[in-house]
Amino acid sequence: QLMTKCKNLESLLKHGESFNLNGLELYKELSTLSSMLPHAKLVMDIVQFIHTSKLVDIYPNVYIATCILLTIPVTVASGEQSFSKLKFIKNYLRSTMRQEHLTSLAILAIEQDITLSLSYDDIITDFAAKKARKIALN
Numbered sequence: 001q002l003m004t005k006c007k008n009l010e011s012l013l014k015h016g017e018s019f020n021l022n023g024l025e026l027y028k029e030l031s032t033l034s035s036m037l038p039h040a041k042l043v044m045d046i047v048q049f050i051h052t053s054k055l056v057d058i059y060p061n062v063y064i065a066t067c068i069l070l071t072i073p074v075t076v077a078s079g080e081q082s083f084s085k086l087k088f089i090k091n092y093l094r095s096t097m098r099q100e101h102l103t104s105l106a107i108l109a110i111e112q113d114i115t116l117s118l119s120y121d122d123i124i125t126d127f128a129a130k131k132a133r134k135i136a137l138n
Contacts, residue, residue, distance in 0.1 A: 002027060002030065003027045006023040006024070006030070007024075008023075009065060010023030010026070013068070020064055021061040021064045021065060022061055025061050026061035026062065026065060029058075029059045029060075029061050029062045030062060033059055036049075037049055043066050044070070046062065046066055047063070047070065050062065050063055050066075
C-alpha cells in the first residue's frame, strides 16, 4: 500500500517529463528511515532528524516529500472563524464604536490563542504606567 501511495505522489508531482521525486526511491527511503525513526510521530520530527543528521543527500525524496507536505495548508477553518467573529463584532458594536477600536477588537477575537496567553496583571501595570506618565506631563 505504501508503494502505491509513493507512486501516486510521483505522478501527482510530475510535470511533463520532469518530476520532483521518484516513487520507487521514496518507498525504499521510507522503508529504511522508518527503522531508524520508530518514535517519530510528526512529519516535523522526520525533517529535523534528516537535517540534524545531515542526511539530506541520502534521503532526498523523503526530504522533498516532507517539505511539500509541510507547505500544504491543512484547513481553512481559522479563516472562516475569523470572518464569523468579525461579523459578530461588527453587528454588535457597529453603532457604538469607532473603526480603530472595532479593528482592534477584531484582531483580539481572531488571535484568541495569543490573547488568552496574556497576563492581565502585566497589561494593567503597563496601562497604568502609560496613563501616569500622561498625567505627569500635563
